[in-house]
Amino acid sequence: MSLVVQKYGGSSVADAESVKRVARRIVDTRKQGHDVCVVVSAMGDTTDDLIELAEKVSPLPPARELDMLLTAGERISMAVVAMAIAALGQEARSFTGSQAGVITDGVHGKARIIDVTPGRIRAALDEGHIAIVAGFQGVSQDTKDITTLGRGGSDTTAVALAAALEADVCEIYTDVDGIFTADPRIVPSAQQIARITSEEMLEMAASGAKVLHLRCVEYARRFNLPVHVRSSFSHREGTWVTDQPVEGAVVEQPIISGVAHDRSEAKITVVGVPDKPGKAAEIFQVVAAAEINLDMIVQNVSAAVSGLTDISFTLPKTDGQTAMNALNRAQEQIGFESLRYDDQIGKVSLIGAGMRSHPGVSAQMFAALAEAGINIEMISTSEIRLSLVTRAERLDDAVRAIHTAFGLDSADGEAVVYGGTGR
Amino acid sequence: MSLVVQKYGGSSVADAESVKRVARRIVDTRKQGHDVCVVVSAMGDTTDDLIELAEKVSPLPPARELDMLLTAGERISMAVVAMAIAALGQEARSFTGSQAGVITDGVHGKARIIDVTPGRIRAALDEGHIAIVAGFQGVSQDTKDITTLGRGGSDTTAVALAAALEADVCEIYTDVDGIFTADPRIVPSAQQIARITSEEMLEMAASGAKVLHLRCVEYARRFNLPVHVRSSFSHREGTWVTDQPVEGAVVEQPIISGVAHDRSEAKITVVGVPDKPGKAAEIFQVVAAAEINLDMIVQNVSAAVSGLTDISFTLPKTDGQTAMNALNRAQEQIGFESLRYDDQIGKVSLIGAGMRSHPGVSAQMFAALAEAGINIEMISTSEIRLSLVTRAERLDDAVRAIHTAFGLDSADGEAVVYGGTGR
Known part of the structure; x- marks a missing residue:
């Protein structure tokens, strides 16, 4: 038995049907005998809708309040994913970034993770529950204010949690099959990469490759954590970001x-x-x-x-x-x-x-x-x-x-x- | 200078325009020299929309997760109200029920407030900020899970906070002018009541009068706190629920x-x-x-x-x-x-x-x-x-x-x- 951290992006949980599909995938993983901790982004366009709402009431919303507002997005998705899992007969419990122990600095809108203390997640897993964690968010060490991690923050949450939980793998689910030799929209003959080193992935991310965010790769590299980037819409093998040899x-x-x-x-x-x-x-x-x-x-x-x-x-x-x-x-x-x-x-x-x-x-x-x-x-x-x-x-x-x-x-x-x- | 707790219901913060109107009213109160703590409900139909979403993914959503989901509603409204206040040049800080120290028992969906420890609210007020608090929600004493207080819960939050902060008055803003001798939709000749004792109000609420929830009145009675029920759409004097004589x-x-x-x-x-x-x-x-x-x-x-x-x-x-x-x-x-x-x-x-x-x-x-x-x-x-x-x-x-x-x-x-x- 191993511990798997899975992260599902906004397009994978865009609506009720997608949420149910993702729930089945999570339950399948659990039934294979793994402990499962899931990190979710906000559903579909929720974050954009919330930003639009903020712009309607204020030309320049205070960063603290914008973080408070935006974190409602993941709160919604994590709760409905937990519900959909429960509807399949498995126990699931959702946790905010703060509850999951994601401690950050106080820079609202692009906070950095300082520490992860996942005591409640560990306890939930030990009780046999599937833990669902809100991505993209944390709580500031000094003021206990809610913070967000900025673009790609949910990937970072997933990798940071996986590292803190000493997970065997962090699976990043997205709407593409993995990392490609170039953006297939520009280069139709681009090929999927089976395995890439964290150093190369770091340079790819820093150079504009959108699939994984830079900070997420940095984190995975630092903790020597294998990351598997794959599609939530298929069961194909994706791209392994790891410095270890990968079977196959x-x-x-x-x-x-x-x-x-x-x-x-x-x-x-x-x-x-x-x-x-x-x-x-x-x-x-x-x-x-x-x-x-x-x-x-x-x-x-x-x-x-x-x-x-x-x-x-x-x-x-x-x-x-x-x-x-x-x-x-x-x-x-x-x-x-x-x-x-x-x-x-x-x-x-x-x-x-x-x-x-x-x-x-x-x-x-x-x-x-x-x-x-x-x-x-x-x-x-x-x-x-x-x-x-x-x-x-x-x-x-x-x-x-x-x-x-x-x-x-x-x-x-x-x-x-x-x-x-x-x- | 006095401390005023104001509560605005969902119809008072139904959209961006309403939020701005409410923000002006809050800022006016602040400018009159009062410390102001505001409790808000979810915007308009948000709660219903979230329940609908839950029903789409699960026939019987777990109560813990339903509470997690629904509390996103007040999180959104409190953040945008704080933003709208900031846009008027006043400092505002929003707090979840948990951050505001609303401690409850563990009965999800209809939790009871056990204690209120509003240290962070007090600190915010002492710094001259307007505090905005999510109504309807708290955190369970034993498991630290997020709870909701059930129907009319935001009124209860307001009164409980007002009692804990030793506020001078708790103003409950709604879309009617106050308490009437009967429901004006049934009895067109019903009259607005200027003052009613807490005992009478308790019986009214227990007997189906919808304006104030039973538990809110119980709380106000226990702490001998004057409650002023009034319209957020006018500046008319509303109904005072108090056992003290009221001027005028x-x-x-x-x-x-x-x-x-x-x-x-x-x-x-x-x-x-x-x-x-x-x-x-x-x-x-x-x-x-x-x-x-x-x-x-x-x-x-x-x-x-x-x-x-x-x-x-x-x-x-x-x-x-x-x-x-x-x-x-x-x-x-x-x-x-x-x-x-x-x-x-x-x-x-x-x-x-x-x-x-x-x-x-x-x-x-x-x-x-x-x-x-x-x-x-x-x-x-x-x-x-x-x-x-x-x-x-x-x-x-x-x-x-x-x-x-x-x-x-x-x-x-x-x-x-x-x-x-x-x-």
Whole structure:
């Protein structure tokens, strides 16, 4: 007997019928002899509906109250999932994030998990119950206020709980069959990945792959927890995110795991920065003070005559206005000439642990893009990742060109993707 | 400066516009220099919608999970009310029943408040915040599970919190102007009552008057807390439920306060019960074991020949099936002949502290009904109440006949009722 943590996303519990389907799957797992702890997201569009309601009463809802409001979503889904399980004759008990012992810091809207003390979950499991836990939410250590974990938070809840409970596996159920070598909507010949290392998955998530959220992968990596990403609409094997060998998975590890893309970033260029030591630091201090996470950074070669240089960086579009305001206020202090904002960019990233031992990867990638007539605006690299910024309208072409150049296209030219829903 | 607890029902916070209106009223109270603690119900039809959702996934949802589900309703309304207040420039903080320290027993669906420990509310008020508390919900003392207080539970939350906080007044906002001498939908000439004692209000609530719930009045009476029932749609003075004299309220106390009615009861008759000591007790033990509250009880005079008697009692229609099942199972043990179930009854009650010193009240009431040709099936009395059961289809006539007979009709023949919404 093992302990399985399962997480079902909003599309898997979108309505009463979906909830009953998910309940049957959970009960099946229980009947196979496993202890089961389930983490659920809010049903379908509930979160969006609640945000809309908040916007109707306040132009800028206080973050504490927005968290209080949004956590109603998972409360509803966890209770109905527990009811649907009970209707199948199994005992289920639902727990809020707070009740499940998900302790966070106090940053409303994007709290970080500090600790997980799942005493009540453990007790419920020991009594033979199926435990249903609200994803996405926790309680702040200092003020005991309700917090939310931000985008992808339910995945993080699931992995954090699985780690605290020392679960054997964390299954992340979604509406696709697993992780693919590229987004199948852009690359129809993308292939499902049988197994990917946590390091590669981390780079995929950081580069815009949407299936798993970055923090969730970080957590799984830290606790060495196998994560199985699979469809709630089929019984197919999904993608294993694990650093251990997986039975039945491909043994030979390819050089490249996949191609990720990201349309959510913008580029800010600080024009005419005095080319003196410390000026770049000043700029990034201003941005950091506004609590904005930068991604790529490029400093142009200084024009010797003027003694001025340009510094460009990318950041989430959602932080664009805040960053521009912060920099504008600091213009006199830093002494730059002007700011340029560009949200028509796209980022494509090639990820693969095999890059470490294959030095020709970047040359091959640049060649593929040159052949497709795509201009590269920024470059950044890690040990196992190579990211490029292109014009947004050429991003899809770039993803396809790279996917083909590295031999990732499936033999039959069309991926078998997305579960049994026809989506 | 005083401390005011305000409670707003579901119709007062039915949508975003209503929430904003309520927020303005709360902020006005705060600006008058009062500390304000607000208790809210779920918005409009939220609770019904959630029950409907539960029924879709389970024929008989576990009570614990139903409570978990339903409490999402107040969570939503308290958060948006807090947001709407913040949008008006005042600090507001919302608290769940559990956070507000509403400790209950473990009876899901109709939990009783055991204790209120409002430390966090007190702290919020001391910091100058307006505290918004979810009504209807608490947390069980033993298992720390979320509970709900049952019908009218938000009123009880408000009064219990007001008592624990030693508030100066508890204002119950509703969609009518206050308590009336009878339901104005039945008696158009009913008058608003300026002040009523808690004892009378207790009898009114127990007799079917819907504006305030029984347990809320019991709580207010126990803690000697003035309750002001008023409309959230107008600024008119409402009805004061208090045992203290109220400034501006009528000084001369009438004999009769009002006429209440109740359509929610059914009558069970146990036919052919052996007329031996202990048989009635056996019947009521069976009913009590099913956790059913009886109302009126009548035992017929025994027919000396047969040695058998009939026992009738009334109970909530919702408990009818349970009671019939329990009695059927005990037929052999008790030895009665048969059971009769009748849900076509109505109860009319006359309430007034003045009854104590005016012995002619019952005769006057019977005469009024006789004149209207209405048959009386059961009678029960308390010191300040006289209740009769009639056929359901004659109930409205009975209410009107009694209202007129005791001089409660307003001079102009039509009550000014219901606030500014045209409802």
